[in-house]
Amino acid sequence: MELDQLRYFLQVAADGNFTRAAEHLGISQPALSRSIGRLEEEIGQPVLQRQSKCVSLTDAGKLLQGRAKEVLSILEDTLAEIVDDGQVGRIRVGAIPTIAPFFLPGLLRRFAEDYPQATLVVQEATTDELLKACADGVIDVAILALPIQAKYLEIEELFEEELLLVLPPNHPLVSKQSIELSDIDQIPFVLLGEAHCLSDNIVSFCRKQSFHPVSVERTSQMATVQELVSLDHGISMIPMMARRLDQSERRVYRSLNGARPTRTIVAVWNPYRFQSRLMEAFRNTVRAYAGTIEQVTGTP
Numbered sequence: 001m002e003l004d005q006l007r008y009f010l011q012v013a014a015d016g017n018f019t020r021a022a023e024h025l026g027i028s029q030p031a032l033s034r035s036i037g038r039l040e041e042e043i044g045q046p047v048l049q050r051q052s053k054c055v056s057l058t059d060a061g062k063l064l065q066g067r068a069k070e071v072l073s074i075l076e077d078t079l080a081e082i083v084d085d086g087q088v089g090r091i092r093v094g095a096i097p098t099i100a101p102f103f104l105p106g107l108l109r110r111f112a113e114d115y116p117q118a119t120l121v122v123q124e125a126t127t128d129e130l131l132k133a134c135a136d137g138v139i140d141v142a143i144l145a146l147p148i149q150a151k152y153l154e155i156e157e158l159f160e161e162e163l164l165l166v167l168p169p170n171h172p173l174v175s176k177q178s179i180e181l182s183d184i185d186q187i188p189f190v191l192l193g194e195a196h197c198l199s200d201n202i203v204s205f206c207r208k209q210s211f212h213p214v215s216v217e218r219t220s221q222m223a224t225v226q227e228l229v230s231l232d233h234g235i236s237m238i239p240m241m242a243r244r245l246d247q248s249e250r251r252v253y254r255s256l257n258g259a260r261p262t263r264t265i266v267a268v269w270n271p272y273r274f275q276s277r278l279m280e281a282f283r284n285t286v287r288a289y290a291g292t293i294e295q296v297t298g299t300p
Contacts, residue, residue: 009048009065141269141282166253267283
C-alpha cells in the first residue's frame with residue numbers, strides 16, 4: 001500500500017466524485033481510478049460505492065478513511081519535526097470571509113518579513129469548514145469569530161472589535177448626533193447569508209436588546225452588503241476592520257449609543273498535532289499583530 005494511494009482515496013472521499021478529485025490532485029481520472037482499484041485489490045474489498053454521478057464510502061471505506069488520516073498525519077508531523085529549524089516550513093492559515101481580507105494581508109506581510117524562508121498558504125472558508133480542517137490537520141491555524149463549538153481544539157481570544165452601523169449618506173439617521181437601537185427597529189437590514197457567523201453576531205446582539213432585525217436581503221459577500229446599503233436597500237452592521245478599509249463616500253458609519261454590538265476574534269488550532277517552532281513563531285506574530293489593531297470605541 002502506497003502513501004499516494006491513501007492520499008488519492010481521501011481526496012475522492014472528500015469530493016465524492018472521481019472527476020473533481022482528479023482535478024484537485026492534478027492527475028488524470030483513469031490514473032486515479034487505477035490507483036483506487038489497486039488499493040481495493042490489496043484490501044480485498046471495495047472502499048467506494050460507485051454511482052452514476054458520485055461515490056460514497058463503504059463500511060470498509062469509512063474505517064480506512066479514519067486510519068488513512070491518522071497515518072498521513074503521523075507522517076507529516078514526523079517529517080515536520082525532523083526538519084524543524086524554526087525558519088523553514090509551511091504554515092497553512094484559514095480565515096472566514098469577514099476576517100480574511102481585512103486581517104490577513106497585514107499579518108502575512110509581517111510574518112514574511114521576519115521569516116522569509118517560510119511558505120504561507122491561505123484558505124478562506126466558513127467557520128464549520130475551517131474547524132473541520134483544523135481537526136483533520138488540513139490547516140494549522142484558523143482565525144475565526146466567537147461563538148465556536150469545537151472539541152479538542154485550542155481557542156485563544158485575540159481581540160474584540162465593534163460592529164458599526166452602516167447607512168446610505170442620504171439616510172435621515174445620518175444627521176442625528178446619537179443613534180439609539182430604537183431608531184432602527186423598523187428599518188430593513190441587509191445581512192450576510194446564514195453560513196456566515198457575522199449575521200449570528202448581529203442577530204444575537206439585537207435579540208439581547210429585545211429587538212428583532214427585519215432582514216430583507218441576504219448575500220454572501222461583505223462588499224455586496226456595503227453596496228446594497230449604498231443603493232438604499234437597507235442598513236447593516238459592519239466590523240471595524242472592514243470599515244477601516246472602506247474609503248467610499250457612498251456609505252456612512254456610526255456607533256450605536258449605549259450597548260454596542262461587538263464580536264470576538266480568536267485563533268484556533270489542533271494542540272494534538274506537532275507544533276513546530278515555526279508554528280509557535282507564527283502564533284506569536286498573530287498575537288503581536290492583533291495587539292496593534294487599534295480599537296476605536298467612539299464615533300468614527
